[in-house]
Amino acid sequence: MTIHILTCVIIKGKSVPNCNAEKLRCGEENLNVSANLPCRIVYVVLPASLNRCRHSHNHTRTTNFARKMHFQRMNFILSKIKMQSGRIYPFPALPKSPLGFLIPDTPDIYKMAHYSNSQKILIEQIIAETNLSSEHLTPELRLHLITQSCRLWTSYPQDSPFLEPFWAFYWPGGQAVSRFVLDNSHLVKGKCVLDFGCGCGASGLAAKVSKAKQVTFNDVDEVAIEAVMLNGLKNKITVDNVSTENLTGMPCQHDVVLVGDMLYDSQFADEVLTWLRGIHESGSLVLIGDPGRFALESHPLRASLRCVGKYELSPSTVLENNGHTQAFVWTFR
Template identity: 45%
Template sequence: MWPLRGLGGLRAVRRNLRPRGQNRYTGFARFGSEESVTQFILENTEVVSGNSLTPEIQLRLFTPNCKFWYERPELWPLADPFWAVYWPGGQALARYLLDTPGAAKGRKVLDVGSGCGASAIAAKLSGSADVLVNDVDPAAAIACKLNCALNGLEPFRSETENLIGSELKGWDLILLGDMFYEEALADSLHTWLQSCIQAHGTQVLIGDPGRAHLENHRIRKHLHQLAEYELPPGVRKENFGLTSSSVWHFQPEL
């Protein structure tokens, strides 16, 4: 989870952020190699398994025990580490996949805005045939690789190009955890996901704790709630009092 104070509260929890895909992240280049970024992540995150909806999944996250929790945000050498946060939308999505293995079993799964990779990990643990993680931050792909190892899984294939709006074929299931945090991004997702469903019959599952850009968006009337989970007390505190998180099935025909 992201703190209220660590690295400036992750820039006040995505407030005034550019949508993913509009920022190619320059901080990664400072390290010169994947190995050096891997070592930096290992040294500046902590393995966490409790205080979430999925205690059976281990993740490398940013916690008060990490050096940069109290450091000035400008000293952080990478882009804002959204991959070091287990967002409540992602937690609900991962919990649902673990509790409902038929949702992913035998299916080709694309996790968009994958971050720490928890939803993808849950899909693989539930028997998915193939998983691709997609996040425009290259550090997220490395973090996901490390998290796969923590959970006894081979690394997933990863893609750091922005896939939102692209023509996709062959994916049975698209996962989005806590991706509706900005109006323009919500608009892009709505249009793209609808085209994926209509053209290829792809199923879309969305995890979200009730953020305004989902609740107030026109996509909301096309969502069927599959599950709702009460967030643990620590998760509520670190997410400005959000109390629950839900999983939605996007059905444009509704």
Template identity: 40%
Template sequence: MSLPSPSDGSPAGTCAAFVRANTAVATPPLVPELRLHLATEVTPLWQATEETLQTSNLPPPYWAFAWPGGQAVARHIFDHPELVRGRRVVDFAAGTGLVAIAARLAGASHALALEIDAFALAAIALNADLNGVTVDATVEDLVGRPLADADVVLAGDVCYEKPMADRVLPWLRGLAAAGVTVLLGDPGRAYRPDRGLERVARYAVPTSLELEDRTVRETDVWRLLPA
């Protein structure tokens, strides 16, 4: 994924400039191996995003925060690099791209970050460059499609809304049935399924009250079992 120039006048360049201007380089607490462009407050960034795009009712800027599910998956990958070493990895709902970046640092042969937010794509490119790795990314919605080139699919915090969980989980189970390793990072979100999961790790993830209702969230990494 090529790094957008903040001065080239393109949409990608505009997004890259916005990310740089509204974040600071920081280290996620559970994953000190990484440095990311992160924000500290949700509301001002949300407002700035709407002003920049001259529109309203945008989704929250998920791309600017290291959510606990993603941190837990990334930590698990660093602790068990054999899960991704030499394999092709997809980071679903990638946000900052921290999981894809962790996979590449742990030895994955290729990482593809899936996102639907142009600002997220800019953040992923900047964060990958910051950590000295290459990560491909796309805003194309691939949910429901087979991922012929994927050996491992990693996803953090995808069960926080019912429409999202209802749409994504059957697809991920289908991938697992096709032989893909699917790992979910989840800090106890409301719509995580009760069955068809095998816990492989648990981490205490320091969190901000700006994002969560507590300062530490117990976050599990689950292997999704085939349907």
């Protein structure tokens, strides 16, 4: 569903000087605002099918009319919009365009107007410290990643605003699982999918693109979940089910479980593989992406896996991952 951002001006709050008179029409209701009136901006998110609003300039001063307009009438207009769309969010202090309040090219971050201030700060940090990258096995997905041109690529850990930004790297196993899902969409179409240790969320987003019925993005790092939401927004994919629980060892009701490059430590790999084998035995499909790390290759359950996909990694991914040149997708026999 296409989303449009529209602006509506409320006569309350901080004065905004040097503002051209604007007119917002919504259905049969007209709202006229003149220059130098105390007002703030409310951003209204409407589905495209309900977008019946038009913006136009009104250079006639309507000061007397605007000053007499009751705030209750403003609320009535906004309530009418809210009944149509179900979404209406305040977002103060947005930058003005040359047309005053009218900002037709609103950046994606402003669509997150319902986020808390701390979430907005975190999202701004993610945007500032990463690049949108398509240089990986799934160029269909643009992802916020730390690349060689980013400040954090050569910074010390203490200089990073993020504690452990594993989500900011598109690990080889995650790339392989995501590519495999996109190339074999029938495996997830109409299914309930779990992206375990989702990181940047690419595998779950690939499942969404492949028309999975429902996708749960799981990562114990809350910053990763914010990055997933941002990546979903950038790719126009709805992320509506997230989890920060440690799901290892817990019952799993999903039809498909995606695991991208989670077997990096021998002890943790043992816990995860034992859990995944139980999920497989319960009838779910388990797809594991890995570039050949020792924790998987040396594990006894490695013999219970069969390879269903093999991919050559890009030069930049090879550089980031200690010379691993390939990534594989495994499932239980």
